[in-house]
Amino acid sequence: MRRKLVVANWKMHGNLERNRLLLQEIVAGVQGLHNADFAVCVPHPYLFQAQQMLAATNVAWGAQNVHQAEQGAYTGAVSAWMVADFGCTYAIIGHSERRGQFRETNECAARSMKLAIKAGLVPIYCMGETLDEYEAGVTEAVVASQLDGVLNIVGIKLFSKVVFAYEPVWAIGTGRTASPGQAQAVHEFIRARIAKHDLEVAAGLRILYGGSVKPANAAQLLVMPDIDGGLIGSASLAADEFVAICRVANGAPGSKRRV
Numbered sequence: 001m002r003r004k005l006v007v008a009n010w011k012m013h014g015n016l017e018r019n020r021l022l023l024q025e026i027v028a029g030v031q032g033l034h035n036a037d038f039a040v041c042v043p044h045p046y047l048f049q050a051q052q053m054l055a056a057t058n059v060a061w062g063a064q065n066v067h068q069a070e071q072g073a074y075t076g077a078v079s080a081w082m083v084a085d086f087g088c089t090y091a092i093i094g095h096s097e098r099r100g101q102f103r104e105t106n107e108c109a110a111r112s113m114k115l116a117i118k119a120g121l122v123p124i125y126c127m128g129e130t131l132d133e134y135e136a137g138v139t140e141a142v143v144a145s146q147l148d149g150v151l152n153i154v155g156i157k158l159f160s161k162v163v164f165a166y167e168p169v170w171a172i173g174t175g176r177t178a179s180p181g182q183a184q185a186v187h188e189f190i191r192a193r194i195a196k197h198d199l200e201v202a203a204g205l206r207i208l209y210g211g212s213v214k215p216a217n218a219a220q221l222l223v224m225p226d227i228d229g230g231l232i233g234s235a236s237l238a239a240d241e242f243v244a245i246c247r248v249a250n251g252a253p254g255s256k257r258r259v
C-alpha cells in the first residue's frame with residue numbers, strides 16, 4: 001500500500017516569527033493523523049528552526065533544493081550533506097522554478113538526486129510541461145524526457161528511494177489546476193514508463209500532484225489511484241488550508257500496489 005504524502009513547498013517565503021506560528025498551527029492540526037505522511041520544505045536558513053520545532057512530531061521537514069556537487073567552490077550553494085545535518089528527510093529536486101529561473105537541466109537534477117540519496121535524503125523529483133507544451137499536446141513527451149533524463153544517470157534501482165511529483169507548470173501558482181482525470185492520466189503514464197524498467201519499483205513509487213492544490217480540489221485529486229499525495233505551494237502558507245489538505249490525504253485510501 002502506498003501511503004499518501006503531503007509536502008509543503010514554502011518557496012522563498014517566511015521569517016522566524018511567521019514560521020513559528022505556521023509550524024505550531026500545522027503541528028497542532030495534523031496531530032493524531034496517522035494514515036498519511038506530512039512534510040514541510042522550508043528555505044535553507046530555516047532548517048534549524050524546522051528541526052527544533054518538528055523533531056518530536058508527525059511532520060517531517062526538508063529542503064527545496066541541493067547542489068549537484070558534493071562540496072567545493074560553489075559560492076551560495078548548499079550541499080545534500082549540509083541539509084542532512086539538520087535532520088531533513090526530503091529534498092525537492094528539479095522544481096520548474098529551478099529549471100526556469102536557474103537554468104537547471106535534467107542532468108543537474110540527476111546529479112543532485114544521486115547525491116541526495118547518498119546523503120540519506122529522499123529526493124522529490126519534479127516534472128511537468130509548460131503552458132505552450134501543454135497546448136501543443138506534448139505533455140507525455142516532455143515528462144518522458146524529464147524522466148528518462150534522470151533515469152539514464154541515476155539508474156532504475158535508486159528510483160525506489162525517490163518520490164516523484166507531476167507539476168504542470170501552467171498550474172503552479174496560477175489557481176488553474178489539472179483536472180483529476182488529466183492528472184491521473186499523466187501519473188499513470190509515469191508509472192507505466194517506470195514499470196517497463198522495474199515492476200516492483202513502479203508499484204511502490206509515490207507520485208505527488210502539484211499545481212494549485214487547495215482544500216476545495218484536494219479530495220477529487222487524491223482519490224485518483226495513481227495520485228499518491230500533493231506538493232503544495234501557496235496553500236501551504238496558510239495553516240488552515242494546508243491542514244485541511246492533510247486531513248483529506250489522511251482520509252483518502254492509500255493506493256494498492258498496481259501497475
Ligand code: PEP
Pocket residue numbers: 009167171172173174175210211212213231232233234235
Ligand atoms: C509548487 O510550487 O510546487 C506548487 C505546487 O505551487 P502552488 O501550489 O502554489 O501551485
